[in-house]
Amino acid sequence: xxxxxxxxxxxxxxxxxxxxxxxxxxxxxxxxxxxxxxxxxxxxxxxxxxxxxxxxxxxxxxxxxxxxxxxxxxxxxxxxxxxxxxxxxx
Amino acid sequence: xxxxxxxxxxxxxxxxxxxxxxxxxxxxxxxxxxxxxxxxxxxxxxxxxxxxxxxxxxxxxxxxxxxxxxxxxxxxxxxxxxxxxxxxxxxxxxxxxxxxxxxxxxxxxxxxxxxxxxxxxxxxxxxxxxxxxxxxxxxxxxxxxxxxxxxxxxxxxxxxxxxxxxxxxxxxxxxxxxxxxxxxxxxxxxxxxxxxxxxxxxxxxxxxxxxxxxxxxxxxxxxxxx
Numbered sequence: 233x234x235x236x237x238x239x240x241x242x243x244x245x246x247x248x249x250x251x252x253x254x255x256x257x258x259x260x261x262x263x264x265x266x267x268x269x270x271x272x273x274x275x276x277x278x279x280x281x282x283x284x285x286x287x288x289x290x291x292x293x294x295x296x297x298x299x300x301x302x303x304x305x306x307x308x309x310x311x312x313x314x315x316x317x318x319x320x321x322x
Numbered sequence: 323x324x325x326x327x328x329x330x331x332x333x334x335x336x337x338x339x340x341x342x343x344x345x346x347x348x349x350x351x352x353x354x355x356x357x358x359x360x361x362x363x364x365x366x367x368x369x370x371x372x373x374x375x376x377x378x379x380x381x382x383x384x385x386x387x388x389x390x391x392x393x394x395x396x397x398x399x400x401x402x403x404x405x406x407x408x409x410x411x412x413x414x415x416x417x418x419x420x421x422x423x424x425x426x427x428x429x430x431x432x433x434x435x436x437x438x439x440x441x442x443x444x445x446x447x448x449x450x451x452x453x454x455x456x457x458x459x460x461x462x463x464x465x466x467x468x469x470x471x472x473x474x475x476x477x478x479x480x481x482x483x484x485x486x487x488x489x490x491x492x493x494x495x496x497x498x499x500x501x502x503x504x505x506x507x508x509x510x511x512x513x514x515x516x517x518x519x520x521x522x523x524x525x526x527x528x529x530x531x532x533x534x535x536x537x538x539x540x541x542x543x544x545x546x547x548x
Contacts, residue, residue: 240365306364312541313361313370316354319492319537321484322369322435 242268244310246276247285247303255299256289262297336521337395343528344388350535351381351428357541368440376431383424423456426466429473436480464510471507478504492537502530 237245249265250257263273277297280286285303289296358374361367430452434440439448452473459465481497506527513519 238365238367309360309364312357313364315492315537315541316357316361318488318490319541320373320496321481321488321490321493322373 240310242266242276243280243285244307244314246280247299247307250286250297250299251304251307256296258294258296334395336524337391339521340524341388341391341395343524343531344384344391346528346531346535347384348381348388350531350538351377351384353538353542354534355381357538369435372431372435372440376428376435379424379428379431383428386424423453423460423466426452426456426470426473429470429477433473433476436477464514467507467510471504471510474500474504474507492540495533495537499530499533502526502533506530 246262246266249262253261259273259277262277263270266273266276268276277286277288280303281288283302284300285306286297287300289298355374355377358370358377362370362374427449430448434445434448439445455469456466459469478497478500481493481500485493485497506523509519509523509526513523
């Protein structure tokens with residue numbers, strides 16, 4: 233059975249998804265790719281906006297989520313931590 | 323035949339080599355500790371707490387030992403020998419003593435981390451035990467190193483288990499690094515009968531530190547893109 237993702241892993245997965253789509257995506261893309269329920273996704277997106285990792289933007293009447301500078305920095309830091317965790321097997 | 327080279331421990335080049343290895347240990351341990359601290363600050367996960375505390379103690383201990391070596395080299399050891407630096411009798415020297423036995427506390431931290439005992443409420447007892455045993459065994463190099471080796475053997479076994487599970491090259495390096503550190507402590511027994519093991523132990527320690535440094539440099543500076 234697959235291990236449950238930690239909160240930070242979920243956040244990283246969401247940011248990674250946005251980053252891979254050019255830094256700006258529709259919420260439905262995150263919903264499908266993030267493997268999360270609608271309610272949990274909403275909660276996580278709000279948390280990411282509050283932390284300044286992403287921002288909500290309107291374009292031609294549609295809602296998009298755009299990656300912020302802090303989001304990219306978090307991803308970089310988290311990647312290092314993941315590599316360290318794997319290297320030490322902790 | 324001149325056999326004076328066998329008195330390795332007395333040679334200035336040996337002390338220089340010893341100090342250099344310890345200074346490398348300071349850099350490596352503090353580098354890992356810094357990354358562990360960043361991980362703890364970001365995730366607030368307890369496992370990173372024990373990780374960064376462990377390597378911080380290791381770095382502090384290497385630093386204290388390196389400074390002591392430099393003091394010996396400069397001929398000022400008398401200052402230390404005149405005083406009994408017992409932790410509970412002379413607090414000033416006790417502080418320094420605490421750093422010297424930091425190596426044992428570092429291994430206790432890593433053993434707590436790998437065994438998953440970090441969630442236990444009595445984790446402070448492990449540190450207390452290590453502090454007391456470490457403080458009173460430090461003057462007996464063989465006993466101190468044997469105890470360090472025993473604690474480290476847990477870490478070696480756990481890290482080998484982790485390597486078997488994920489077959490990762492970096493995990494192999496860290497497992498081998500811990501194994502080198504274990505050998506460094508365990509070979510103190512052979513050093514009693516064969517002085518050449520003084521230098522063999524230092525080479526093993528150097529090897530272990532380089533193995534710890536390699537994955538860390540890759541993490542800090544990233545992989546080169548082909």
